Amino acid sequence: MVSSTSLGEMPDNVLNEILAYCDFKDVLSCRKVCRSLQHFIDDVFPESTLKDLNISIHSKKVCLDYFSVYNTPYIVEYHKTFGNHCMVKCQPTIKVIENSNFLNVFLRDLEIVLMHQKSLIRLIRIVRYEDNCFEYFLENFKKLLHRPLKIEEFHMYVKENQNEILKVLPHLDPQSIIGISLYQYGEEPKVLEIGEVVKLEHWKRSEQLHVDKCILKMNVRDLANFSLVDTSIDSVSTEDMTDLKEKLLDHLLLAEIYIRCTRFDDKQQFLKSLGIKEVSSDLYGITRRIWHFEIPNSDYVLQIAYRSQNNSFTFNRIQRRHVSDHAEVLNS
Template sequence: MTTLIHIPDVPLNLVLDYLDVRSIQVLRKVCRNLRNYIDDEKNVDPNILTIDLLVFTNVISLRFKDSRSWEPRTLIEYQRHPDGCLVVHFSSVGRRERLIAKQYFVKIFCMDFESILRHQKTVIQYLYMNFVHCIRNGKEVEQDLKLKPVASRFFTNFKEILQSRSHPLPVEEINMNIVYQKEVMSVLPFLDSTLLKYIIFLNARNRGRFFKTDEIIYLEQWKKAKELVLINFAVQIPLKSVFHAAEVHIELKKLTARDLYRLKKAFLKSRRARSFYIGYQHKEDDAKVVELLGTPYDDFENIMNDLYRRRRWFFRIPNNDRQALCIHFEDFSKFLFNRIKISEVSSTIDCISVCGKLL
């Protein structure tokens, strides 16, 4: 009778094609020969569709979905333990634990993650990474300080995993809850720039914290992305570095009237631009804005039976008789650039322009 380790390559590959990620990992641990075969066999695609990573001081939570599993999601936790690392597998039939003695939990996670992703070819719909910092009254507390060495070790190993792949990791959306640019630079440069569409960074600490982007904006991944979102960060960024995107959400440390004018010109020239959200911490006075954009249209908007004052500018889009650009000074605290249908512009508004001066 032929044993599992003596099955010829072709039928063994057929078996592997039917296995989900979890089953393949179990099979790897049967013996060294099987592990080496699976690790070397480039056609073993785990078919992972989504990845969620939560990193705490003492736990790394890995949740993923693959196209072959009958489980909605696979959840594995890597827990710091006095005697090493406790690996906990959760499923619909219960939980299974395994203690790996004298091993650091970050190292064990990275070893598993590397073996899972080694031959990933299927496009991952999204990769979500959240580093759970503890915030109290806007200040770092003890738990947050303890997370720093964990995050540092994690990103060092994670970068090595991505670098070791023969091809960039195919990801459509990257969503990171982080603090520093160096954390992004451990991941973003190693994603496939031809497939990456959405880049989303959220501040894991205090709202309005300054975030460096001087390295990120020169990456091909950034230059080719359709959507660029930086939430709760304040940035100093050359605005031309976002002009290529269809949707943008950023908050600038300082916004000038000249910035708004350049954004308007870029939006009108772009066939791709759909929506820009531009927040700011400091802004030039309104007189300079009016000088470059023209006199705004002020009225009131009825929201839940309450009237809210709004300020808007409308501009014709060259060679486009169906759409217009609306710049909305929302809540008098942020500017929203949106494509709207010409039919949505009230017939009482005749201040659509093409150069910043009223027609």
């Protein structure tokens, strides 16, 4: 007669060998087999191999959508069911965990994964669809991390309060971050005060900033460290824009900083201070006023373009040979 041995009864070295062949989805499934296996996995879980991590939080569901370093996509869903149970869907497996809050089950699984994530995560995206569950997640995010999380790109949907960002961003490793993207929760653009966010090392070290629908309330000077920017600013002044221009003249890695200005009271003063301009139109008939400024000891110039249609300014670092023959390169 052949005897059978359950996973929980196997020697540790055998379980380690088995787990070495499991991906994230399989390990989470194994954790829900029995308590002894759950405790073993929590202690010896092999290194996580996440590359992209997308967290979508709904009123009765959380979706954990991710890619491994092998570009394998996985989706794990945590559903609230009747009787305060949690249903975990990880196709093709469905598991019901009785008397368990779906948010707590999700948070515990995420904690285990992040605890063993040693390699760099390319991107983490946090999406909100409901306020209460999202706030619960934010309040518990810090508790999930046993060390600062190393990521390259941070994406987050925010409402109108920088405190939401401050509950996540400071707990990421500032040494690894290169991009920050902020998206407005809801349809109407809203002003987002980020005075405390710009003080973080994460902001100062980041190279790219993308903002969608949010109108940032901040000093435009605090964009000078970025190489690539696409954002709207609540209010700017000639003094601040002039200071930004001077800083960008020394920015060796500048690609493009694109700023839509909601309010610029002394704009004409700034435009006049730039000097002689070139006027051009694109294929759609949109007129631009363009200025070129010399960068000392360089084959590059700083190009500033202004579009009155959307009150926007673009700062680029371009090669001098790309400046049109009839344009004048001004002294900086």
